[in-house]
Amino acid sequence: MQVVGKMESINCFHCGEECVEEVIRYSEKSFCCTGCKTVFEILNSNDLSYYYDLENAPGISPKLREGKYDFLDNDEIIEKLLEFDHGESQIVSFTIPSIHCSSCIWILENLNKLHRAIKSSQVDFPKKKIRISFSMDELCLKELVLLLARIGYEPNISLENFEEEKKGVDRSLIYKLGVAGFAFGNIMFLSFPEYFEIREFWLEQFKHLFRWLMFSFSLPVVFYSGKDYFISAYKGLRSGLLNIDVPIALGIAVLFLRSTAEIAMDAGTGFFDSLSGLVFFLLLGKFFQQKTYSFLSFERDYKSYFPIAVTRITSENGNHSEEQVPVYKIEKGDRVIIRNEELIPMDAILIKGDASIDYSFVTGEAEPVTRLSGDRLYAGGRQQGGIIEVEALKPVKQSYLTQLWSDEVFSKDKSSAFQTLTNQISKRFTYAVLSIAFISAIFWMFYEPSKTWNVFTAVLIIACPCAIALAAPFTLGNLLRIFGRNHLYLKDATVIEQTAKIDTVVFDKTGTITTSERNSITYEGIELTEQEHELLNGSLRASNHPLSRALYKMLKKNNISTPDVFREHVGEGLETSTSDLCLKIGSAAFVKRNALVTGESDTREDQQKTSVHISANDQYKGCFSFHNAYREGLSALFEDLAKDKELIILSGDNDNERERLEKLLPASTKMFFNQKPGDKLQFVKNLQQQNKKVMMVGDGLNDAGALAQSDVGIVISEDINVFSPACDGILDARKFDKFPEYFKLSKGAISVIKWSFILSLCYNIIGLGFAVSGNLMPVVAAILMPLSSISIVGFTTLATQMLGKKLGN
């Protein structure tokens, strides 16, 4: 019997995790597993130990599964994955979720030292991407991926990569901003002499040249940088909407036309400086609002989860052979092999093997269910255990889960339908400006007709709502960054405005308000003896089943005895024994078979709970039951939200947690159980038809429909690097208790925008005073416009920073 005492906490030299199960000593360093040690060996023997000098314990423990990348032998898949393929040189890009520190960048950019076939590699840290240039003659794609996986940087290759269109990056905003900035600067220089209005001889001589130069600089500003405003205004008018771009486009057009007319008729210098400044500031606002989290994606669907290829069995003349085929080639009736940890990509019937399917993607319930030969398996399930053979019932795209994505909500653009605060105000603003322009024009027509045209255009120029258009982008852009620092990553700025309007919040249960770790267990039954306890620990340690690992982690470990006989029955349980003790650990059916059961047992309840049963020497002992642990601060959070919002729990699970939830949550919370993914979508839709603004908070693919349908869909994620379904925002699970704060901040942002509107209206009134009285000088416009814009930017920045302090970071 091997006895291991309680260990002191030692952290792994490679990955920094605490060595819980074993400590491997190698070259005077400690490692938590052989995987970590192997990576160290590889790096050390290739002179790459600088990796460990850059950061403390930077590594990732490699988890490699046999045969996982066999599909990379398939030529069609290789062709799809390669970015460039010519002769001896190939280029491929991978997304590697585990990239997290400067050591990662260093090691991945020194891959050429690990294999001579790798020519160079470049990391894009924010996107967590690597681009490798290598030669396939010496190193095939599969070996390259295995090399990465072996040092802990396993690339993510999913069905999405297979379909990926090689699309270019959209840099048009940077170009437009560059053009506007360039023209703005130069026009400012050229118009400087005339600001002072000195009737000097040489100035008179050159002013025509200066003015026409300004005109030519302003051409790209109006027709390239500012073209989006004209397009958007046109689209708005066509759909009968007076959006903010209508007065802006009007302002730009009037500025340009009047300035051109002025210099053509030699009547003045024009407003080219204000024009280019206006466009430049507006684009700056747009640029600022465009905060993107390049390492996150808010547009994912099932394709990011599904495998790119599966193993198909073909039998010709009685000869069975296996081949890797892209999943789209799978047709009804094909036989497919699913290995441990692999995802079933289509609806199928189990033919052979012990299926233990984890449907957490589909239902949110992490507990594997056992299926027998002939049972139906649904797409999205993950096999846990041995190899199974299935027969496809439907092709991938027609499977139950994937069909959810054919619902129209997934093709609808949510943000376009939303009326932003700025657009709401712009309607009244446009009417007001137009009526002031006309009234003052009519007044001057009778008073001094020569000034009519001058005043009319001056009103439209000075009232151009530059400051109003900047208020929302800067406020929301700032808040977006503050949220990002506090681990709530939002897709874009309109989400904040939408959040401020939410009156109903729908929560998914499993994975959303519960943690994925099972950290509470209860034991029911006959007390285990010391000897039984020791053997139980020893047996659990040897098993790889997720429940065994979870239970082992939580049991007290005084002594551990290693079993002499150890047998694992896949999908059922463990059978272990020493000389005088025989334990059966596993499912109720497995343990109670041939066992003497004392006391009554409720089979219905047995099935509903996640539990591990134990019998010793064929005497039934009892069971360990796992409980979903609710996230910390859940009750307080619900209390807080319930004050002004309707709260609903929408769960795909059965209702055996209902009582516990009712105790935890405010009485007004409604609960619905056994909701399928389609039901959840419909449920949210019904709420919206009752004119409710719904936020859906979920975590898995099963919530995808509801997330897309809701006004704001937020995904709670334990690890933001793991992919989450399409949504409007991703919240780090550690910040779950801060959830109500985000609502308050969103509402605060709306009031900041409203205050900025009032501030910019003040500027407009001052400007209108000049315009209506008929003495708007270009220099006044050139001062007033940037001044109002800059003070709005300053005000919103300060105000949002104050708001952000409330979050207490």
Next chain:
Amino acid sequence: MSIIYMLLAISVVVALIFFVAFLVSVKEGQYDDVYTPSVRMLFEDELVKNDPEKNQPVNKVKSN
């Protein structure tokens, strides 16, 4: 004073040169990833080793 034509032409040309340089750098993707280069420049240069054995990278990967 006609030198001002010359100066204007030069100043516009210089401005255009920088502007084109900006456009080229955007096009080449210099602004796509503004973070990684800041980390990369801090890596220390490596010592060149003359050990011939070490210069032959060991092929650690064998196909399964």
